[in-house]
Amino acid sequence: MIKLKNINKIFTDNNQQSFQALKNLSLEIQKNECVLLHGSSGSGKTTLLHIIASLMKPSDGLVEVNNKNIVSFSDYHASIYRHKTIAYITQSFYLFDALSVEQNLLPCLVLETLTPLEIEQKISQALSLANIAHKAKQKVSTLSGGEKQRCIIARAIVNNPEIILCDEPTANLDKENSLHFMEVMKKLKKRGKTIVIATHDPIFHNLEWVDKTFYIKDGYLE
Amino acid sequence: MLNKFHFLLLLLINYRKKHIAIFFLSTMLVAILASVLFISSSLQKDINITLEQQADFTVQHFRAGHLLDTPSSWIDEYLNIPGVANVEGRIYGMHYYEPKEQYFMIIGVDFYDKQIVKGMQELIENLDVEKFLAKKNMIIGAGVKDFFDKYSYTKYYTFRPPDRSKEKVYIYDEFPKESTILTNDMIIMDKPLARKILGIKDGFVTDIILKITNQNEYQKIYEKLIVSHFDTRIITKKDIAKHYKKLFNYKGGIFMVLYIVAIVTFLLILYQRYSMVQNSDVKEINILRSVGWQVNEIISFKLLENFIVAFVAYIVGVIFAYIYVFFLGAPVLRNIFLGSANLQIHPSFIAVVPTSELIILFGIFVLPFLLAIVIPVWRLCVRDMSEVLR
Numbered sequence: 103m104i105k106l107k108n109i110n111k112i113f114t115d116n117n118q119q120s121f122q123a124l125k126n127l128s129l130e131i132q133k134n135e136c137v138l139l140h141g142s143s144g145s146g147k148t149t150l151l152h153i154i155a156s157l158m159k160p161s162d163g164l165v166e167v168n169n170k171n172i173v174s175f176s177d178y179h180a181s182i183y184r185h186k187t188i189a190y191i192t193q194s195f196y197l198f199d200a201l202s203v204e205q206n207l208l209p210c211l212v213l214e215t216l217t218p219l220e221i222e223q224k225i226s227q228a229l230s231l232a233n234i235a236h237k238a239k240q241k242v243s244t245l246s247g248g249e250k251q252r253c254i255i256a257r258a259i260v261n262n263p264e265i266i267l268c269d270e271p272t273a274n275l276d277k278e279n280s281l282h283f284m285e286v287m288k289k290l291k292k293r294g295k296t297i298v299i300a301t302h303d304p305i306f307h308n309l310e311w312v313d314k315t316f317y318i319k320d321g322y323l324e
Numbered sequence: 325m326l327n328k329f330h331f332l333l334l335l336l337i338n339y340r341k342k343h344i345a346i347f348f349l350s351t352m353l354v355a356i357l358a359s360v361l362f363i364s365s366s367l368q369k370d371i372n373i374t375l376e377q378q379a380d381f382t383v384q385h386f387r388a389g390h391l392l393d394t395p396s397s398w399i400d401e402y403l404n405i406p407g408v409a410n411v412e413g414r415i416y417g418m419h420y421y422e423p424k425e426q427y428f429m430i431i432g433v434d435f436y437d438k439q440i441v442k443g444m445q446e447l448i449e450n451l452d453v454e455k456f457l458a459k460k461n462m463i464i465g466a467g468v469k470d471f472f473d474k475y476s477y478t479k480y481y482t483f484r485p486p487d488r489s490k491e492k493v494y495i496y497d498e499f500p501k502e503s504t505i506l507t508n509d510m511i512i513m514d515k516p517l518a519r520k521i522l523g524i525k526d527g528f529v530t531d532i533i534l535k536i537t538n539q540n541e542y543q544k545i546y547e548k549l550i551v552s553h554f555d556t557r558i559i560t561k562k563d564i565a566k567h568y569k570k571l572f573n574y575k576g577g578i579f580m581v582l583y584i585v586a587i588v589t590f591l592l593i594l595y596q597r598y599s600m601v602q603n604s605d606v607k608e609i610n611i612l613r614s615v616g617w618q619v620n621e622i623i624s625f626k627l628l629e630n631f632i633v634a635f636v637a638y639i640v641g642v643i644f645a646y647i648y649v650f651f652l653g654a655p656v657l658r659n660i661f662l663g664s665a666n667l668q669i670h671p672s673f674i675a676v677v678p679t680s681e682l683i684i685l686f687g688i689f690v691l692p693f694l695l696a697i698v699i700p701v702w703r704l705c706v707r708d709m710s711e712v713l714r
Contacts, residue, residue, distance in 0.1 A: 208327070209611065211327065212328045
């Protein structure tokens with residue numbers, strides 16, 4: 103489903119100094135797999151997720167998702183790809199604080215031609231799946247960190263994407279909320295989603311529902 | 325599209341604090357500029373109406389470069405010119421108060437002549453004519469009143485006509501406050517009394533005004549007036565119109581300052597809007613990008629958002645201006661416009677909506693407003709998403 107071959111990513115700053123974040127990295131992730139990307143900060147995990155999400159292009163190498171080379175996507179196709187196929191969950195709470203939980207899910211749905219009833223149903227399903235339905239009408243600014251994370255998950259899955267990418271999802275959560283997050287991921291895996299979690303949180307070690315763990319160090323896959 | 329609009333309204337309502345400063349500044353700016361447009365259009369209309377009421381010709385007795393009293397006998401002569409509808413002799417002149425080098429304009433009014441009183445009806449609306457004419461009375465402007473008060477002429481003032489007699493004239497009333505500028509230095513009284521004070525002998529008037537029935541005969545009648553007496557100066561309606569326009573342009577100079585202030589304010593608004601895109605809209609754009617919005621969708625979304633803010637600010641500004649000018653009489657601004665005694669005053673402005681000017685104002689206001697956000701929004705949209713999504 104996701105195939106990365108010989109990926110290199112070189113960043114060049116304004117002083118023409120370059121830094122190679124990913125070095126000849128190759129990996130494959132099958133459909134409905136849950137994969138952990140382990141590595142310390144700066145190892146290249148986020149860069150890899152950004153490349154899979156088509157938020158960034160590799161310096162060279164091949165990235166195939168569902169047998170399509172996403173590296174050659176234009177902005178138009180990359181946007182559609184992100185909208186339909188990918189859900190991206192960050193450690194920062196990128197939410198509209200002044201809107202309610204359910205209103206925060208709207209930007210994912212307004213791009214499609216849906217009836218108000220369909221929108222309502224989709225939001226309701228996503229909120230239930232993310233265990234945040236009881237806070238649907240509450241403003242995001244009044245939520246706790248864990249609740250905000252669940253709101254982000256609900257927004258990520260409202261469009262029923264195939265792939266869920268999580269970048270340090272538990273970095274700002276306490277243990278209870280982290281466990282809660284894992285429960286939601288487990289549920290999503292059962293529903294056939296492909297999940298890639300970039301983390302260095304030991305809480306993810308030895309989980310039965312995690313299929314593979316990749317260790318990344320200094321841009322190399324170990 | 326409707327869903328997107330619904331989402332846009334949600335953002336506008338819930339993030340209203342973000343727009344409130346710009347909204348108020350813009351509303352104020354539009355209100356000021358629209359007020360100027362309303363006042364100028366109203367005055368333009370006022371001038372046109374005034375000009376319509378003006379006589380077609382004013383004939384003055386002019387000899388050797390001096391103005392003389394005009395013989396009343398000319399009135400009958402002019403009445404015999406075919407095409408002349410109405411001829412009237414006017415009595416007015418300046419009274420000079422030598423100790424303080426102060427001039428007052430004395431106007432003699434025939435209070436029983438409805439045609440003459442018509443032009444002044446707003447000034448002397450509630451006047452009891454019988455009572456007014458029962459003794460030697462006058463109605464004075466605010467400037468005259470202040471002057472008289474200062475020198476203790478609280479009940480009457482004694483004029484000294486050229487024949488060295490004394491004319492004790494009682495202060496009957498003051499002109500309405502609204503008419504301050506026009507009537508500031510004005511004194512009106514009964515025509516024979518004015519004649520005596522100004523020393524205009526019987527058989528003479530200050531000047532003669534003529535109205536004609538058919539404008540096609542204008543030139544012909546003008547020529548007849550010229551040849552009827554060689555010691556005359558004939559002022560036409562066109563001359564008066566030119567005079568008004570000149571005055572109006574002079575007033576326009578004052579408003580250049582106002583416009584410059586408005587432009588500077590507008591530039592500040594644009595700069596603030598530009599900076600706001602850099603700060604407050606970043607998170608919003610990042611979220612939309614991350615959930616799959618395309619660059620053009622985000623730009624059109626932000627354009628629509630700002631268009632709504634600008635449009636509502638514009639409409640509210642225009643409504644405020646309308647109320648300020650036509651209901652409240654444009655306090656402060658009106659004094660700048662009506663600083664001339666040559667314009668006929670009205671207690672309130674004639675309601676005129678200058679559609680084309682308002683459309684131009686809309687374009688001048690809204691387009692730069694939108695342009696100010698397009699570039700920063702576009703720059704935010706096309707930057708590397710990996711920098712912001714952490």
